[in-house]
Amino acid sequence: MDAAQISHALIEGPGYALMENVIATADAAAARREILDQVERQNQSEGPSYDGRAKKIGHEHVLLLDQGTVFEDLVQNPQILAAAGELLGEDFTLSAFSARVLLPGARPMGIHVDYPYWALPQPYAVTPPLMMQVIWMMQDFTIENGATFVAPHSQRRAAPPDRDRFKSEAIQITGRAGSAIVSHGLLWHDTAPNQTQEPRVAVLINYCNKVIRPMQDFSNIPEAVLARATPQLRRLLGKQFGKDLLRHLKPKPA
Ligand SMILES: O=C(O)CCC(=O)C(=O)O
Structure with a gap:
């Protein structure tokens, strides 16, 4: 699927797409060890x-932007x-970047839509x-190891999750190391138990979208x-925001 097809799938289709083998298995394994x-x-x-609640359900949660160039590359993966860009428009911003580890026996975190939707007044769109x-x-x-649960097409409801509907609709997305699930922030989803x-x-x-305040505080990123x-990473971190906005102010030719 190309970027336009993925964007269409996220808005009009199931709300998610599985992008297979985006990075090599060996690179994924090396990043996993680092994490x-x-x-x-x-x-x-x-x-x-960073996230004390995670521990109570057998999860570990770590921030990644100061963990080396492997992660700086991952957050700038061209395919992703x-x-x-196709979904969110130009100058989109990084809002959060972390790893979630489901330890053996981990329990689900709870059905949710993602930031910024849960922080916004309804109706959503x-x-x-x-x-x-x-x-x-x-x-x-x-x-068995906790492939993510999603409720296909649930983003179309533009609503907070409903537990009973989620139970009857949710499927787990399995895939190979180095693949990525991309999804619309309104898609109902949950982590699964790690058995x-x-x-x-x-x-x-x-x-x-560039007008959303990032969820994570990136102001303390190490100087190095x-x-x-x-330039791409600086833009993702909002360092170009003021300059980029000026483009929108340019008068259009009559
Ligand atoms: O790790 C997963 O399977 C999903 C995690 C998730 O949805 C989240 O942290 O918002």
């Missing part, structure tokens, strides 16, 4: 965890950015789309990351 090492470091440090979520599979996603003995690792990215940031 699990970071989880260990995070647990050994004294500081408060093309789909995001499917268009213009405000957010695209990416769930990168850092290993094969299986029914295996191995952690299931996903990288989660939220891209938003900003110093090597590509």
Whole structure:
């Protein structure tokens, strides 16, 4: 599927698309190891965890923008950015970037739509789309290890999730390491139980329309990351926002 077809699927179709083998399995496996090492470091440090609620259900949640160039590349993957640009329009912004690890025995986090929708007053609207979520599979996603649950077409309702409907409609999206699920922020979805003995690792990215305030605070990104940031990454981080806006102010020829 090309970017236009993906965008159409997210708005008019099932609300999600599985982009297969976007990165090599070996690259996904290397990123997965980095994430699990970071989880260990995070647990050994004294500081408060980014998401204390996650631990209660057997999840680990780690922020990624200061975790090395592997992740800087992932957040700028050209295929994914093309789909995001088609869906969200020019100068879209990075809103959140983290990894979610489902430890063995992990329980579901709860059915939800994504930011900014849950922070907005209703009624919601499917268009213009405000957010695209990416769930990168850092290993094969299986029914057993917690492949994500989605309710196909639920974004068309433009409404908060209904538990009973979700139960009857939801399917799990399985796929190979290096693939990514992209979805409309209004799609009802949930994590699944991890019934295996191995952690299931996903990288989660939220891209938003440029007028949405990012969910995560990116003001404390290390200098080193900003110093090597590509123009693309600087734009994703809102560093070009003022300049880019001026384009819209240019008078149009009569
Ligand atoms: O990790 C997953 O399977 C999905 C996570 C998710 O939907 C979220 O954190 O919003």
